[in-house]
Amino acid sequence: xxxVSQTPxxxxxxxxxxxxxxxxxxxxxxxxxxxxxxxxxxxxxxxSYNNKELIINETVPNRFSPKSPDKAHLNLHINSxxxxxxxxxxxxxxxxxxxxxxxxxxxxRLTVV
Amino acid sequence: xxxxxxxQPEMSVQEAETVTLSCTYDTSESNYYLFWYKQPPSRQMxxxxxxxxxxxxxxxxxxxxxxxxxxxxSFSLKISDSQLGDTAMYFxxxxxxxxxYALNFGKGTSLLVTP
Numbered sequence: 001x002x003x004v005s006q007t008p009x010x011x012x013x014x015x016x017x018x019x020x021x022x023x024x025x026x027x028x029x030x031x032x033x034x035x036x037x038x039x040x041x042x043x044x045x046x047x048s049y050n051n052k053e054l055i056i057n058e059t060v061p062n063r064f065s066p067k068s069p070d071k072a073h074l075n076l077h078i079n080s081x082x083x084x085x086x087x088x089x090x091x092x093x094x095x096x097x098x099x100x101x102x103x104x105x106x107x108x109r110l111t112v113v
Numbered sequence: 114x115x116x117x118x119x120x121q122p123e124m125s126v127q128e129a130e131t132v133t134l135s136c137t138y139d140t141s142e143s144n145y146y147l148f149w150y151k152q153p154p155s156r157q158m159x160x161x162x163x164x165x166x167x168x169x170x171x172x173x174x175x176x177x178x179x180x181x182x183x184x185x186x187s188f189s190l191k192i193s194d195s196q197l198g199d200t201a202m203y204f205x206x207x208x209x210x211x212x213x214y215a216l217n218f219g220k221g222t223s224l225l226v227t228p
Contacts, residue, residue, distance in 0.1 A: 031214055041152075041202055043218040055213040090158060094214055099165055101148045101208075102216060104158035 006105035023091030032074035119219035136205030
């Protein structure tokens with residue numbers, strides 16, 4: 001009954017590889033997000049989608065490409081992985097309106113070696 | 114861009130005591146929302162409490178309460194009767210209208226509850 005599920009939870013890969021992280025929410029929320037948490041625990045938004053439409057696209061290398069096939073799914077594809085991409089990536093979702101805050105997935109720890 | 118400042122990188126409190134985590138923010142908006150999230154060692158981000166800027170009454174959720182001072186742009190979190198399970202990183206976050214619902218986070222405060 002996980003509300004926001006991300007797969008995989010851990011991902012270890014070599015530099016230069018391409019990888020994807022999947023996210024699904026069963027809450028019926030309209031908006032989904034990707035956040036990056038760096039080694040100092042700082043959380044920064046990368047992308048947000050509302051009903052499959054890209055709303056926020058922060059200054060992120062274009063090696064990162066989000067894909068939203070429907071409003072319940074938001075996947076993150078990363079090309080040509082670099083050492084600096086190592087981080088925890090969180091997916092989240094929220095209903096309409098400001099007051100609800102987010103429901104987060106459990107995060108994906110990406111390690112690039 | 115809105116900035117959220119948490120000036121205490123680390124704090125420690127004994128079990129059953131009360132601790133207050135500070136958060137200040139910078140905005141020219143009058144309508145916005147503030148949140149505290151908890152991240153225990155499990156890594157899961159958990160919403161602790163939220164406050165609407167136009168409500169003067171401070172939000173309370175069981176042992177967690179906030180002191181919201183709008184003029185001072187301050188939003189501190191008080192944890193009463195601290196429990197070992199409260200050990201976690203605590204993040205203050207700000208959300209404003211017309212931002213695509215983006216949450217701007219502070220850098221976090223690492224709270225350790227000791228027996």
